[in-house]
Amino acid sequence: MSLKWEGIMPAVTTKFTDGDTLDLKMFETNIKAQLNAGVHGIVLGGTLGEASTLLDEEKSTLTKTTVNMVKGQVPVLINVAEQSTKAAIAAAQKAETDGATGLMLLPPMRYKSGDRETVEYFKAVANSTSLPIMIYNNPVDYKIEVTLDMFEELLKCDNIEAVKESTRDITNVTRIKNRFGDRLKIMTGVDTIALESLLMGADGWVAGLVCAFPAETVAIYELQKAGKIKEAIEIYRWFMPLLELDINPKLVQNIKLAEVYTGIGTENVRAPRLPLHGNERQHVISVIEAALKARPTLPNYKNLSTLV
Template sequence: MAELNWKGVYPAVLTPFKENGEIDFDMFAKNTEAQIKAGVHGIIIAGSLGDAAVLDTDEKFELLTFARQLIAGRIPVILNIAENTTKNAVNFAIKAKELGADGLMLLPPMRYRADDREVVTYFKAVAHATDLPILIYNNPVDYSVFVSTDMFDELKDCPTIVAVKESTRDLTNITRMKNKFGDRFHILGGVDTISLESLVVGADGWVFGLVDAFPNETVAMYNHAVNGDYEKALEIYRWFMPLLELDIHPKLIQYIKLAATAEGISTPYLRAPRLPLVGEEAERINQVIADGIASRPQLN
């Protein structure tokens, strides 16, 4: 198993499809190799950006098995858990360990909007069922559940809960977490458009979206920032921003697949109910992507 230290750049990898809707494993491999070559620190499979909502359980485990064989320990492989019931989430975590996952990302229960007590109990049940390290996904914008510092206070004694994907879009929440828990939880910024700022206030790294299309620029920006060269990091960040804004839209999968397709490391194909872009929206997004590619900065 690869060492997982929850620092650095972790792509929420796309799941490319063929035109007939089947998973395109060859393109998945091509994108994954591009990520590894760029220097990412791990990958997250079957997350929100990875089409978790339209993958069945067998497909998620098939992706995990394929990724493990492809990567062969070069970087950690983290599998996302997005289940409706506690029983299913526990069984999913157990199976993920059997198939060789290095870690887990854990969302609150899907569909049912659980209250704080129910969410904490759900997280604890999964945490107690596995010895894999767990990244809690805190995204109230998309999933209507805010994992508060009081809730993390109840989770801090679970040794397998070690990190949080901070997607509240409130940078001050990183400071609250640091003030209350110190280094108890690793924090990964989960919103591309405030990624650089998140490092400044204490994040250990990122779970990133546009890295799926632009791995070299993403890793270079991170490395410049952690090495204290914010002038170079800002140069990349300012160029990147129109592209990063593709990550904060309900159609982020369509948008980022188009960007990665333009770079030759994805396909544009979708599973319904998502549909391809048309008309003005398609023209606008493709222009943002083309402008970004045409003006990309020199990396050094």
Template sequence: MSVKWEGVFPAVTTKFTAEDELDIPAFVANLEAQLAAGVDGIILGGTLGEASTLSDEEKFELVRQTVAFVDGRVPVILNIAEQTTAKAIEVAATAKKNGVSGLMLLPPMRYKADASETVAYFKAIAKSTDLPIMIYNNPIDYRIEVTLDMFEELTACANIQAVKESTRETSRVTEMINRFGDRFKILSGVDTIAFESLVLGADGWVAGLVCAFPAETVAIYRLVKAGRIAEAVAINRWFYPLLQLDVHPKLVQNIKLAELMTGLGTEQVRLPRMPLEGEERERVLGIIENALQKRPVLPEVEVADLV
């Protein structure tokens, strides 16, 4: 199916059993909650998905399970985070065979490629497939920034259509629109500034806390796009302490604890990550419990109202 690159795209977590195997029932239960809330796509294999700890077999098992469960209701996107161009091209081809709708691309892993090398990497993958692509621009965590000049070069690839904007600079939304118009769809990749990015014209939100709070995330997006800013502001202010859990080295553990507390997952992570303990766990639990006690009643927003 085609990818519209608009709306809320959860970067879903990977669920594990106590025996460190994929927990498919828990994974599918979370997918069901996401779809029920009205999300617009599913992203697999990102940081929240603990992709670096997954074997290729596990990664594509998650792809197959997701594609089968979603059954065409929303696009399924696979993140590619590889060390070599050849491997990235191989993953893209396998992803297509397994039914994904599109790809999200990080720059090469480990090696800090320069601008020309990074552009060449993206172009080689784009030329190898007809799947639509979203570039993941996260220089804070992955050391390589995809600059405006680099995006200029990437306009040559028609299937590079969007950016997950995670520079943590809201000004980048305006800079991208001023330079490229609607050539690239812009999806905010940082929970704490997603509201502001949407107001500035971002087309969507690749979200993290949505894994535990799907309805609230979708409500903020839809209210902004319906022009009901004051209502969106109120929900975002309630949500903000939770959203801050996404911009932390232990975002996976934080969000999985939130999933546990909302009945949408478990705390199981894969080594080298370990579940939160002691004072750190109590602090995060306190944030989650306080939010749950004050959880807002959400207004209805019809999809037809979105502009």
């Protein structure tokens, strides 16, 4: 299927059993909830997916399982985050074999590559696969920024089509649009500035708290797209304390705990991560419980023509 870079694409969590194996039953429960809410794509094996702890065969299993589940309803992307160009090429080619629709591609891991090295890394991976690619630009967490000048060179590769824009600078949305128009699609990647980024022209949102609250996330996107900004802002303001759980070193544990409260996940994480405890846990629980008490009644966001 062709890949439309738009809408809500959950960066889904990876579900584990108590024995630290893939929990595909709970994973399916969560994916079904995402699809029922109307998401526009699924992103596997990202930061929230605990990518750095997954074995290659587990990534392959997740990809194949998701492709079989969604049956072409939405695109399925797998994250590529490797330490060497050789390994990244192998991962991209395996993803294509496994049936992925596209790739989310990070800069080299561990080694802080220079601009030229980063560009050559991305180009080598792009040239090794026919899959469409979204470059993940997150200098805050990964210490490598993909500048507009670097994108100028990268866009010579036809299958580099989008950026997951996570610089935390909303003005970058305008800079990208001014420089590249629709040639480089923008998927905002920071939950706490997502609506602002969408209103400034981002095409979609690779979201985190959507893992626990899929309907509310999709509703915000659909409402703002339909020009119902006031309604979107009202939900977004309710959502903000939860969204702030995403910009935290314990985002995986935070969001998995929220998934428990909404019935579509477990707290199981893979070591060295451990479930939240003590005051940290109580704080997150208080945020989740307060949000659930005030949870808004959503409009019929899947059929906005019926709204008054």
